[in-house]
Amino acid sequence: MMMRMARLALAVVTTLAWVSAANADEASVNEIQSQIERLQAQYQSSEQQEQALRNEEREMRTQLEALRTRSEELEQARRVALAEMNERYQLVVTDPNTDISSAVAAYQEAVDAHQQNLNRIREQVTSLSQKQEEIQQNSMSRHALVNRLESYEEQLEFARVERIRNEFNRVGSIDAQQSLTCARTDTIQACEERGKQLARQRASREFTNNLFASLSESEIAVQNREASGASVRVLGARVVNSGFSGQGEYSVNLRVELEGQLNGNQACTLLQIDSRYCSDGTNRTAENAEAAAGDDGVLYQLTVRSNVYDDEVFINGVSYGSTPLQLMLPAGEHDIVVSKHGFEGDSQRVSLREAKTLRFELARSNNVFTTGERIQDALYGEAKGPDLVIVPAGRAQVGDQTGEGRANEQPVRSVLIGEMFGMGVFPVTVEQFRDFVAATEYVTEAEMARGCAAINGEGRSEWSADRNWRNPGFEQNGNAPVVCVSYNDALEYVAWLSSTTGNEYRLPTEAQWEYSAKASTDTNYWWGNSIGVGRANCRTCGGQFANVKPSPVGSFPANSWGIYDTVGNVWEWTADERSGAPVLKGGAFNFAASLARAAARLEMPADFRGNYVGMRVIRTP
Known part of the structure; x- marks a missing residue:
């Protein structure tokens, strides 16, 4: 049995x-958390200080206006006293015994009172300028604090991973x-x-x-x-x-x-x-690895023709000129778009495994512009304006939709974008800004006074009088995004574009910028909620430019609307459509990945400039 x-x-x-322990990792996590708490306290104190400074500035402006009003009254009193004195002098002609001393004394008193008030106005203007400088310094300090805080929060996540691995393994x-x-x-x-x-x-x-x-x-x-x-x-x-x-x-x-x-x-x-x-930042994503594994290096001939002249062919988002076009492409999937101003664009997706000829038929458009159309205005000679892509009308959801942002990104607001507009495909480049300076002899605020700010190795912001758009503190070529430009500089640039082309150029509003950057998505980045590795240029994004300098424009893939560099690289000037106040969007090469989210924002004074701050333009139809 x-x-x-x-x-x-x-x-x-x-x-x-246990053979090993993780006390060192615990200490590391605790130290980072302590740093975060300290920086959060500093940031809160800085916010309170800025509010107090702005209240003082408003009071000083009120006092200045009162002094100017008083100056007008005193000037009127001086004129009355002068007229009275002149009248008394006329009486002396007919009656030499006429007493004019009181009239002279009254006039002298009026002159003295007016002069004293003018002196107070000058003193008040100086004090107001100093107060504005304090506000800018405080804003810049908060700017750097945000970056340091976000950097520490990222370090905390890496430290938590290291700790749990050591504790578990x-x-x-x-x-x-x-x-x-x-x-x-x-x-x-x-x-x-x-x-x-x-x-x-x-x-x-x-x-x-x-x-x-x-x-x-x-x-x-x-x-x-x-x-x-x-x-x-x-x-x-x-x-x-x-x-x-x-x-x-x-x-x-x-x-x-x-x-x-x-x-x-x-x-x-x-x-x-x-x-x-x-991730250690060195491994390819599964998608990239799979693509690399399938690339056998074979090239096939592709011929592209269309029914119009002077069109433009885009292959995988890159312009290859006009038809007829013949070129060699690697095997695999390719997106082909042919467009022309005033025509509806035509697109095809081709799986290239042999030589192919593609024919595109473009129909004339009822509208001047079509969504997705690329346009570019001529300036003078060989110079051309910024490359633009037509963005459709729609509704922008502005602010943090995932709950992972900062307090100034709430609440989420819905803004109607009532008409299509041309959005800069890239940030304005050094070469494009050089064309503007050559044509106008414009001198930027950084070149006129105090230079330009930068983030030092300790994560703090510092000024250097030698920094400007020509020499930002790192090597750059003409295809790099221009930096060290203030909001005021950017306004001068778009005004020049408007006057030169006859079309209306502006800086985007915050809603227009965020709408274009998200490209109909509701995630942190246009491709999802994780920034990943090697998809953009930020402090912890990986690659040769990360935390070193801005990458040349277009170094990373465009979003689905054909707009590049909305994530990282350089902060871009926009205007809050509610208040008109300058707002920076997009993050930068030396800022944390969490600040490269589409919803992230930094409010800065109009004369602020940093070697991580640039601009992008829009054009109305």
Whole structure:
């Protein structure tokens, strides 16, 4: 008669011996959290200080207006006194004994009062200028504080990942006692092996439970345990003691050595944070790796023709000139668009596996512009204005839609974009700004006074009188985005574009900029809620330009509306459509990735300039 295996009688010793600890990681996380709390307190204090400074500025402006009003009154009194004195002098002609001393004294008193008031006006103007300088310095300080704060918050996520990996990927041993009744058909060896295997399995589960219980962030990790796929592996097992009873029952006390296995993105899954914090920034994404693996290097001929002249052919978003066009392209999928001003564009997607000829038919448009059309105005000679793409009318959701932003991004507001407009495909470049300066001899505010701000190695903002758009503190070519330009400089540039082309150019409103940057999405970045690695130029985005200098415009993919560099690279000037106040959008090469979100915003004075601040223009139809 066969004996069935009895219900497990398992005892696991709960004294767990760890080989390593994560005290250093805990200290690192705590230190970063302390820095964040300190910076948050500084930022809050800076906000309160700026509010107080702006209140003082408003009061000083009120006082200045009162002094100017008083100056007009005193000037009128001086004129009256002068007329009275002149009248008294006329009386002296006919009556030399006429007393004019009181009239002279009254006139002198009026002159003195008017002069004293003028002196007070000059003093008030100086004081007001100094107060505005204090406000700008405070704003710049807050500007740098935001970046440092966001940088520390990113460091915190990396530190949390490192801590949980070190806490989980420990080696330890656990004693497991296993008892089972052997089947009559079992050999002694088979029964022993089954007991040891069951002991190892149970020890692994208990070891894993203990690992999760010991984590610094145990609560959130336990909630995501199943989704993460975190596991342990058995390094070895040693029998402490074992034996059989007279009833065919086998007992074994097994000391099992195990190691936690938390690899790849598992730590990020446990902590419910973006997977980029679990990347070292050097590996390709799965998509890129797959594409690279499938590239056999073969080129095929593509011929493109259309029914119109002077059109423009875009292949995968890049202009290749006009038709007829013949070129060699690598095998694979390609998006071909042919467009012309005044015509409806035509597009085709081709899977190139052999030589092909494509024919495009463009129909004349009823509108002057069509959505997605690329336009560019001629300026003078060979100079051309900024490249523009037509953005459709619609409704912009401005602000933080994901709940991951800062307080100044709330509440989300809905803004109607009533008509289509041309949005700069790229930020304005050094070469384009040079054309403006050459034509107008314009001198930027950075060149006139105090230079331009930069973020130093400690994450703090500092001025240098030598920095300006020509020499921003790093090497640049004509295709780099122009920087060290103030909001006032940007207004002069768009005014020149308007007068030169006869079309209306402006800086975008914040709503127009965010609407164009998101391209009908509601995520942090136009491709999703994670910035990833190598998709943009920001401090922690990876690549040769990150935290070094702006990349040449168009170095990263465009959004679905054909607009480049809306994420990172350089902050861009816009205007709050509610108040008209200058607002910076888009993030920069030396700012945290979280500040490159479409909704992120920084309010700065109109004369602020930094070597991480540029501009983009729009044109009305």
